[in-house]
Amino acid sequence: MNGTNAIMVKNGLVVEPVSKTQEIRNVKIKNGKITSDSLDGAREFDAEGLIVMPGWxxxxxxxxxxxxxxxxxxxxASKAAIAGGYATIVAMPNTKPVVDNPSVVDFVLQKSKNLEANVFCTAAIxxxxTGEELVDFMALKNAGAVYFTDDGNPVQDAKVMRNALAEAKKAGVLLAQHCEDRNAIRGCACMGEGAAAKLGFKGFPREAEFxxxxxxxxxxxxxxxxxHFLHMSLKESVDAIAKAKAKGLQVTAEATPHHFALTExxxxxxAANAKMNPPLRDEKDARAVREGLKSGVFDVIGTDHAPHTAEExxxxxxxxxxxxxxLETAVALCITHLVETKTLSWLQLAEKTSLNPAKLxxxxxxxxxxxxxxxxxTIIDPELEWTVDASKFKSKSKNTPWDGVTLKGKAVAVIAKGILYELR
Structure with a gap:
C-alpha cells in the first residue's frame, strides 16, 4: 500500500471506455482524483506491458x-475485492437484519467508510x-441505497412486483430481479436437469427462470x-432480453463468470463448490451468455460473490x-474466457466492469x-498465468470451483480512493 497523494502510472496500455481510446500513456493521480496537472514528487508505478483500466x-x-x-x-470483502482487482463493491441486502430500512443502510456505509475498497449499498424491494410489503424506496434512496433487489428471493407475487416497478419509477430508482418461479422448482434440487438426473434428483426446470x-x-x-436482470443463465433468457432491448424497453442485464465459464x-x-442459484446449465447456455456479452445483451459482469464456510x-x-x-477470480476468468477468445475487446471489458456499472x-x-x-x-498483467489457491484468498470463505485451476491474467495493482495497492 502507498498512501502518497500523487501517483504516476507510467507506460501502460490505458483502456479508456468513455473516450473509447486504447493507447500507451501515463495516468496521473492527485488527491484522490485523475488529473492532467503536472505532478511533483509523485510515487511512480511502471505499468509497461500491463493493461490500465478504470477501477473494476x-x-x-x-x-x-x-x-x-x-x-x-x-x-x-473489501480485502478480497482489492486482492482480486476490484476498486468498488456493492453490498447486497440479504443480511440479518435485511437492508430494508435507512438504519441498516447507514450501518453498512458507516462501517465501510475507512475500508480499502469503495463500498456502496443496495436495499431490499x-x-x-418476504415478497409482500414494499419498502420505502425514497427513504432508502435518500439514505444511500443505489438499487433495490430481493436477490436470493424472487418477488414471486406478480401484483407485488407490478406495484414495485410502478413505485420505483415514481421514485427514480432501479429494481434488480433474481428471476425464479418458485412454483416451478417445488421439490427440485438447485442444479441443472442433466446433472440432477445423473445424481438421482429432479433439477430446476428451465421455465423456472424463463x-x-x-x-x-x-x-x-x-x-x-x-x-435490471441479475445473473441470467439460460439461452432463452438471453434471447428474450435481446428482443426487449430491440423494442426499446428499459432493461439491463448481468452475466456472471460462472455462467459463461462453467457448465452443469x-x-x-x-460438487457443492459449483452449486449456485441460478444453477449451471449446459454448453449452449454458457455459449449464449458469452455471445450475449459480445452482442451487448449483457451490460455488466457481476461476480455474485457468495461466501459460505467449508462446513456449510x-x-x-x-x-x-x-x-x-x-471477487478473487473474476478478472482472470474474464481474460481467460472472454478476452483470450476474442469474445470481448479490452474496451468492451472496461465498459462491462467499470463504465456501465457506474452508470447503473x-x-x-x-x-x-x-x-x-x-x-x-485496475492494473492487469494479461500474460500472467497463475494457479488458483483458495487457501490464500483474502475472503473468509474459500468456496470456489476454481481451486487448483490455472488461469491467465491477473490484477497486479489496484488504486482505490487514490491509494495504491501493489499485489505482486
Whole structure:
C-alpha cells in the first residue's frame, strides 16, 4: 500500500471506455482524483506491458454483514475485492437484519467508510425480503441505497412486483430481479436437469427462470418501467432480453463468470463448490451468455460473490447453500474466457466492469480515467498465468470451483480512493 497523494502510472496500455481510446500513456493521480496537472514528487508505478483500466466495480457482492459474519464481513470483502482487482463493491441486502430500512443502510456505509475498497449499498424491494410489503424506496434512496433487489428471493407475487416497478419509477430508482418461479422448482434440487438426473434428483426446470423473465418483461413494457436482470443463465433468457432491448424497453442485464465459464458438468466434478442459484446449465447456455456479452445483451459482469464456510458446503447436495466466492477470480476468468477468445475487446471489458456499472448506480465520478474522475484504477498483467489457491484468498470463505485451476491474467495493482495497492 502507498498512501502518497500523487501517483504516476507510467507506460501502460490505458483502456479508456468513455473516450473509447486504447493507447500507451501515463495516468496521473492527485488527491484522490485523475488529473492532467503536472505532478511533483509523485510515487511512480511502471505499468509497461500491463493493461490500465478504470477501477473494476462489482454490483453484486454478498458481504454477509451484518448477521452472517462467520462467512464474510465488510472488511474481509473489501480485502478480497482489492486482492482480486476490484476498486468498488456493492453490498447486497440479504443480511440479518435485511437492508430494508435507512438504519441498516447507514450501518453498512458507516462501517465501510475507512475500508480499502469503495463500498456502496443496495436495499431490499420488500420488507424482510418476504415478497409482500414494499419498502420505502425514497427513504432508502435518500439514505444511500443505489438499487433495490430481493436477490436470493424472487418477488414471486406478480401484483407485488407490478406495484414495485410502478413505485420505483415514481421514485427514480432501479429494481434488480433474481428471476425464479418458485412454483416451478417445488421439490427440485438447485442444479441443472442433466446433472440432477445423473445424481438421482429432479433439477430446476428451465421455465423456472424463463417464466419470471417473460413476466417481468411484460410488466416493464406495460408500465414503461426499468428493470435490471441479475445473473441470467439460460439461452432463452438471453434471447428474450435481446428482443426487449430491440423494442426499446428499459432493461439491463448481468452475466456472471460462472455462467459463461462453467457448465452443469462442472457441478458433477466440483460438487457443492459449483452449486449456485441460478444453477449451471449446459454448453449452449454458457455459449449464449458469452455471445450475449459480445452482442451487448449483457451490460455488466457481476461476480455474485457468495461466501459460505467449508462446513456449510460439506452438507451434501441438498443441504449445501448456494453460491461461490468470485471477487478473487473474476478478472482472470474474464481474460481467460472472454478476452483470450476474442469474445470481448479490452474496451468492451472496461465498459462491462467499470463504465456501465457506474452508470447503473448513477455514480458519475467512476468508470473512467478522464481527468476529474475518482482515482480508482485496475492494473492487469494479461500474460500472467497463475494457479488458483483458495487457501490464500483474502475472503473468509474459500468456496470456489476454481481451486487448483490455472488461469491467465491477473490484477497486479489496484488504486482505490487514490491509494495504491501493489499485489505482486
Amino acid at each position: 466495480i462489482d454490483l453484486h457482492t454478498h458481504t454477509r454483514d451484518p448477521g452472517f459474519t462467520h462467512k464474510e464481513d465488510l472488511d474481509s 420488500t420488507l424482510g425480503q 417464466n419470471c423473465v417473460e413476466r417481468d418483461l411484460q410488466m416493464v413494457e406495460e408500465l414503461g418501467a426499468r428493470e 458438468g462442472d457441478l458433477l466434478e466440483k 458446503k460439506a452438507g451434501g447436495w441438498e443441504k449445501a447453500p448456494n453460491g461461490i466466492v468470485g 448506480i448513477n455514480c458519475e465520478t467512476k468508470g473512467s480515467l478522464k481527468p476529474g474522475f475518482d482515482a480508482d484504477v
